[in-house]
Amino acid sequence: MEGNYGCYSDKTRVLDIKPLRTLKPVFPSGNQAPPFVCAPPFGPFPSGFSPFYPFSSSQVNQQAPDLNQSQHPPQHQPQYTPQHQPQNPPQNAPKPSVVTPLKSFGSTDNTSNDDVEPEGSTLKRKTPKKRRPENANFESGISVAGKENGYRELVMDVLMRFDALRRRFAQLEDAKEASSGIIKRPDLKAGSNCMSSGVRTNTKKRHGIVPGVEIGDIYFFRFEMCLVGLHSPSMAGIDYLVVKGEAEEEPIATSIVSSGLYDNNDGDNPDVLIYTGQGGGNAEKDKQSSDQKLERGNLALEKSMKRNSAVRVIRGLRENSHSVKIYVYDGLYDIKESWVEKGKSGHNTFKYKLVRVPGQPPAFATWTAIKKWKAGLPSRQGLILPDITAGVESIAVSLVNEVDADNGPAYFTYSTTVKYSESFRLTQPSIGCDCGNTCKPGNLNCHCIKKNGGDFPYIGNGVLVSRKPMIYECSPSCPCSTCKSKVTQIGLKVRLEIFKTANRGWGLRSWDPIRAGSFICIYAGEAKDKSKVQQTMANDDYTFDTTRVSTPFKWNYEPGLAEEDASVEMSEEPDLPLPLIISAKNVGNVARFMNHTCSPNVFWQPVTYESNSQLVLHVAFFAISHIPPMTELTYDYGVSRPSGTQNGNPLYGKKKCFCGSQYCRGSFG
DNA sequence: GATTACTCATGGGG
DNA sequence: CCCCCATGAGTAAT
Numbered sequence: 001m002e003g004n005y006g007c008y009s010d011k012t013r014v015l016d017i018k019p020l021r022t023l024k025p026v027f028p029s030g031n032q033a034p035p036f037v038c039a040p041p042f043g044p045f046p047s048g049f050s051p052f053y054p055f056s057s058s059q060v061n062q063q064a065p066d067l068n069q070s071q072h073p074p075q076h077q078p079q080y081t082p083q084h085q086p087q088n089p090p091q092n093a094p095k096p097s098v099v100t101p102l103k104s105f106g107s108t109d110n111t112s113n114d115d116v117e118p119e120g121s122t123l124k125r126k127t128p129k130k131r132r133p134e135n136a137n138f139e140s141g142i143s144v145a146g147k148e149n150g151y152r153e154l155v156m157d158v159l160m161r162f163d164a165l166r167r168r169f170a171q172l173e174d175a176k177e178a179s180s181g182i183i184k185r186p187d188l189k190a191g192s193n194c195m196s197s198g199v200r201t202n203t204k205k206r207h208g209i210v211p212g213v214e215i216g217d218i219y220f221f222r223f224e225m226c227l228v229g230l231h232s233p234s235m236a237g238i239d240y241l242v243v244k245g246e247a248e249e250e251p252i253a254t255s256i257v258s259s260g261l262y263d264n265n266d267g268d269n270p271d272v273l274i275y276t277g278q279g280g281g282n283a284e285k286d287k288q289s290s291d292q293k294l295e296r297g298n299l300a301l302e303k304s305m306k307r308n309s310a311v312r313v314i315r316g317l318r319e320n321s322h323s324v325k326i327y328v329y330d331g332l333y334d335i336k337e338s339w340v341e342k343g344k345s346g347h348n349t350f351k352y353k354l355v356r357v358p359g360q361p362p363a364f365a366t367w368t369a370i371k372k373w374k375a376g377l378p379s380r381q382g383l384i385l386p387d388i389t390a391g392v393e394s395i396a397v398s399l400v401n402e403v404d405a406d407n408g409p410a411y412f413t414y415s416t417t418v419k420y421s422e423s424f425r426l427t428q429p430s431i432g433c434d435c436g437n438t439c440k441p442g443n444l445n446c447h448c449i450k451k452n453g454g455d456f457p458y459i460g461n462g463v464l465v466s467r468k469p470m471i472y473e474c475s476p477s478c479p480c481s482t483c484k485s486k487v488t489q490i491g492l493k494v495r496l497e498i499f500k501t502a503n504r505g506w507g508l509r510s511w512d513p514i515r516a517g518s519f520i521c522i523y524a525g526e527a528k529d530k531s532k533v534q535q536t537m538a539n540d541d542y543t544f545d546t547t548r549v550s551t552p553f554k555w556n557y558e559p560g561l562a563e564e565d566a567s568v569e570m571s572e573e574p575d576l577p578l579p580l581i582i583s584a585k586n587v588g589n590v591a592r593f594m595n596h597t598c599s600p601n602v603f604w605q606p607v608t609y610e611s612n613s614q615l616v617l618h619v620a621f622f623a624i625s626h627i628p629p630m631t632e633l634t635y636d637y638g639v640s641r642p643s644g645t646q647n648g649n650p651l652y653g654k655k656k657c658f659c660g661s662q663y664c665r666g667s668f669g
Numbered sequence: 670g671a672t673t674a675c676t677c678a679t680g681g682g683g
Numbered sequence: 684c685c686c687c688c689a690t691g692a693g694t695a696a697t
Contacts, residue, residue, distance in 0.1 A: 184680075185678095187678090221679090233675090233676070235676045235677040237676075237677075278675085278676065
């Protein structure tokens with residue numbers, strides 16, 4: 001386990017972000033070992049492998065292709081053992097030491113200046129940095145090397161910071177009086193904020209794999225892909241790069257975004273995409289006013305096809321006309337054919353047939369499979385029970401085992417609620433609000449909003465804006481029937497399944513994508529005041545204990561706040577009025593199946609509201625980052641506080657951790 | 670180096 | 684419910 005700790009401290013140096021608390025990894029990144037060996041980047045390829053780097057560009061730093069970047073596909077889970085951690089550091093470790101010869105790697109005090117380039121660096125941009133007054137108060141804390149070449153933790157950090165800003169802008173916008181005619185675009189605001197303050201990575205445009213971006217990753221805004229270097233145009237669908245050809249420079253496509261609405265799939269095959277070229281008015285919407293020309297993106301796709309140069313494909317999906325558009329990074333595709341077609345308006349349109357490079361972990365294919373499961377056509381493989389809640393939840397929760405013969409977890413009673421023991425008494429029930437049928441986010445007279453420090457805790461779509469020591473929701477007894485603050489009181493919103501993991505018993509994951517900040521579930525069970533309970537009964541497998549110590553992490557960001565000013569920010573860490581333990585051994589909900597990892601994608605947040613003149617205290621789970629379908633949901637269980645203090649030293653839990661994360665503490669519970 | 674062109678996402682209103 | 688449209692950002696091209 002020392003290895004892991006050593007690893008951790010190295011990471012902190014590599015990441016080069018000033019406040020240590022921002023270093024928290026937020027995603028169970030690809031720690032699974034690759035099930036196969038990587039093909040060489042150049043030269044002839046054995047069958048079954050595909051040329052990811054069919055031409056040599058200026059990117060001498062490009063890492064060898066790692067097809068197994070993704071952690072999502074259940075197919076790869078059998079590979080998942082803790083032993084892989086030490087065996088595979090190069091696969092999953094942050095890449096800067098490989099990508100760019102960073103002299104400062106390993107030194108301890110390289111956290112002070114992101115403008116100073118490490119000596120010996122091969123980076124080209126050596127211009128002494130100009131002062132940009134408008135940005136003077138911003139410091140992203142991301143090094144020059146990190147901005148040029150990303151790695152998993154940095155990519156996740158950039159995305160987390162973008163979304164934190166976006167949520168905050170949306171919250172501020174919600175609180176304003178609705179002025180008509182003004183289009184609110186918190187995504188653009190947050191995006192330019194990140195751009196100007198250097199919260200971005202992979203700025204060096206590249207072909208092929210983008211370090212730190214994994215196949216299957218999902219995005220809710222174009223800007224997100226822009227900030228992590230997956231697809232840089234803020235609107236255009238084709239991104240390209242100009243490279244030196246034999247005679248002259250020519251454009252090569254790097255990535256495309258398919259709008260999803262107008263591009264045709266080739267029948268049912270998720271590995272094929274027919275893509276429409278750009279230009280000529282609006283070809284996709286049949287509003288074309290002129291012929292498309294073989295230039296820019298269209299030319300780039302043509303040249304890429306000639307060179308057998310694969311492009312990244314991002315598929316835009318909309319589940320139904322009511323839901324938001326989601327972008328799924330589906331890996332690399334080869335351009336197999338191109339032709340010209342007359343659009344409905346009679347003008348010429350370029351069409352490209354793209355076929356997915358084989359051997360990549362499934363991403364979009366997972367979505368199409370889930371769609372079928374939902375329709376019930378072929379039922380879910382390994383399905384044991386279609387709904388383990390027996391209708392208690394409004395959305396079914398299936399029980400699945402594709403791993404072994406185990407046909408279910410031990411018996412328990414499914415309940416969506418928390419049952420409080422007699423000894424549990426929260427005094428002084430506070431009054432609710434007297435708003436009308438809805439609480440307006442900007443209304444500072446609302447009692448419930450006041451309790452949250454004046455901010456409405458959620459934005460319109462129910463996404464949590466910031467972590468807080470405590471969130472106060474409106475009560476069932478408040479008059480605001482349509483109030484948007486009762487997020488954790490209305491049950492599940494995503495389609496979950498309980499599945500058998502390879503080495504951690506049963507786990508929880510979702511068929512639906514989950515946006516960062518979305519409510520997932522509460523921890524249901526039998527709640528007790530820990531101070532009034534025998535020590536012995538506090539720590540079985542199905543106990544939530546609010547006094548356990550988790551690794552602190554930073555999820556909230558304020559626009560324009562320099563890192564130095566971060567100390568004025570309020571603490572994010574939970575603060576409860578009493579130590580609470582919830583036992584889900586006999587009675588519980590889906591939360592009892594959520595496993596621990598040291599790099600979680602879910603956090604818990606105390607929420608309280610009043611009900612029948614009593615305070616209800618809940619442990620509610622929210623997504624840290626966007627979570628693609630079929631990704632296991634995990635949170636940091638923390639470790640029990642030892643009787644003696646261990647100043648500064650890591651605390652050790654009672655159970656050995658198998659999460660396999662680079663940041664694994666080695667134990668938990 | 671500064672300005673224009675290009676692209677079409679996004680969300681609100683009709 | 685669907686369609687239309689104003690606004691807008693980053694980057695390539697000029």
